[in-house]
Amino acid sequence: MRSDEIIRRLRRSGYKVTPQRVSIIKTLLGSREALTPAALFQKVRLVDPTVGEVTVYRTLNILSELGLVCVVSTAENVNGYIVRPGGHHDHLICSECGKVVDFRNCNVSELEKRLASETGFVIKEHRLDLYGLCPQCA
Amino acid sequence: MRSDEIIRRLRRSGYKVTPQRVSIIKTLLGSREALTPAALFQKVRLVDPTVGEVTVYRTLNILSELGLVCVVSTAENVNGYIVRPGGHHDHLICSECGKVVDFRNCNVSELEKRLASETGFVIKEHRLDLYGLCPQCA
DNA sequence: TGGTAATTGAAAAGGTTTTTCAGTAAGCTC
């Protein structure tokens, strides 16, 4: 997702587009890994010192509410935030060297249908992470 | 996983088996959905008022360290804990209220085999998170 | 049945996140 799209979504939902929000969104987009609010604040303040920590929290809450970021739990009992990719989100991860390979042909839609009818959940997207060893590390 | 197994693992790792820890473990096992420390404390105190909130936190940290529970992020910036099923751990997560339900019959082993032969990865475990709306929120 | 070291609950401390509030600025109308 591009920052233009996120900003358009913000404006369309009635939120004002402030320079602080733009800085926060661009910084979050610029990071490949999930950032905690504190980490995001550290990064943002380098490019835009007018951004306060409180605004980072507020902006993350708005983006989260609009479904534009997804929340992942990090090691230290703090949530991390990452811009949500469109569609599904599947990874093959090497536990040894950390290499990540994306794949799409996951074929879990059949499972989704079955679980939807069993549990009553309306399933919208998914994320499948497979852990193991890459050819180099195996 | 049964409470006997968890208790054996605790003892084997050098931890003492106290009535408080047993109450906490049994309560966590008795819940199909992930519990926050506060929610777990509320449930435990009903069956065992000798358990303090601090001990709930301490026990969850030990179980987490031993890999016996897995941590999922809930709606309210608080982590939820759930007993880790053997092997893979797969979740159905409500984007609205944060409810987490675990399931087992995921059937991704076929996909794992195919990806293994295509990419050369040795796949050891996986995590599948399905996002959507629970029956109450839909 | 002791002895010993881990564990416990309560209180205090340490972090993280939200609320409050006066000043500021985005976005709309003219």
Next chain:
DNA sequence: GAGCTTACTGAAAAACCTTTTCAATTACCA
């Protein structure tokens, strides 16, 4: 562009959540 309105901002305070401290208790081993 100027003026209006209302949302937004940073800083401080408040509200939470989690860990640490500490004296008393207790599981577990000999």
